[in-house]
Amino acid sequence: EAxxxxxxRYKITEKSQAVAFWCDPISGHATLYWYRQIxxxxxxxxxxxxxxxxxxxxxxxxDRFSAERLKGVDSTLKIQPAxxxxxxxxxxxxxxxxxxxxxxxxxxxxxxxxxxx
Amino acid sequence: xxxxxxxxxxxxxxxxxxxxxxxxxxxxxxxxxxxYRQYSRKGPELLMYTxxxxxxxxxxxxxxxxxxxxxxxxxxxxxxxxxxxxYLCAMSASGGYQKVTFGTGTKxxxxx
Numbered sequence: 001e002a003x004x005x006x007x008x009r010y011k012i013t014e015k016s017q018a019v020a021f022w023c024d025p026i027s028g029h030a031t032l033y034w035y036r037q038i039x040x041x042x043x044x045x046x047x048x049x050x051x052x053x054x055x056x057x058x059x060x061x062x063d064r065f066s067a068e069r070l071k072g073v074d075s076t077l078k079i080q081p082a083x084x085x086x087x088x089x090x091x092x093x094x095x096x097x098x099x100x101x102x103x104x105x106x107x108x109x110x111x112x113x114x115x116x117x
Numbered sequence: 118x119x120x121x122x123x124x125x126x127x128x129x130x131x132x133x134x135x136x137x138x139x140x141x142x143x144x145x146x147x148x149x150x151x152x153y154r155q156y157s158r159k160g161p162e163l164l165m166y167t168x169x170x171x172x173x174x175x176x177x178x179x180x181x182x183x184x185x186x187x188x189x190x191x192x193x194x195x196x197x198x199x200x201x202x203x204y205l206c207a208m209s210a211s212g213g214y215q216k217v218t219f220g221t222g223t224k225x226x227x228x229x
Contacts, residue, residue, distance in 0.1 A: 004160070031214075040125065040221065040222075041221050041222070042121075042123075042205050042207075042219030042220050042221045042222050043161065043205075043219050044219075045216055045217070048214060048216070050214060055214040056214060056216060091160050091161075093160070098149070098166060100168050102148065102149065102168070102211040102212055103148075103149035103151075103166075103209045103211065103215060103217070104209075104217070105163050105166070106161075106163065106217065107162075107163075108160025108161050108162065109160050110158070110159055110160055111158075111159075111160050113158075
């Protein structure tokens with residue numbers, strides 16, 4: 001069964017350092033998402049790609065976060081410099097339209113758990 | 118006020134119980150209502166979705182949407198220990214690249 005791949009699974013970094021996460025969506029999924037999930041909360045959308053284009057990055061803290069999906073396949077999310085408040089699970093998802101259309105079924109990867117010390 | 122409100126629990130029930138999980142929302146544009154299940158240290162997975170109002174059943178799971186009250190529910194019948202997970206409601210408007218908004222999740226524990 002096809003899955004969304006993410007790496008690393010765990011990352012510990014010191015504040016002010018740079019950190020990067022990688023995601024490989026399910027083959028053929030044009031839409032890719034990066035979410036941040038703080039413990040005890042639901043996923044919060046950071047950025048959404050359609051192929052290589054950003055369609056929503058309104059919640060991405062652009063002073064320190066960047067995301068790219070250069071060839072419309074895999075994607076990288078970067079944080080520089082990392083802050084203590086960035087400690088969270090970073091989830092990548094890709095999607096297909098719901099059978100009915102109009103919205104999407106999202107397939108999530110296992111996430112990268114980031115701890116900033 | 119958050120667009121989607123969900124009781125965080127935790128909810129602890131004995132095996133075989135009927136479980137009711139609920140969310141309220143404020144955005145009238147929401148048309149798609151989804152329930153995701155998230156096991157510990159895993160990403161969420163879609164359980165079921167409903168378009169607009171009404172009920173939908175899938176095995177032991179039933180999703181209900183009451184748009185007039187802006188209230189959705191997920192019922193789990195004959196709950197099993199394997200149902201122990203966090204359940205996230207999620208919603209979106211229709212069309213285009215509509216953002217999916219998640220609730221905070223309800224942590225469920227089914228005790229054997």
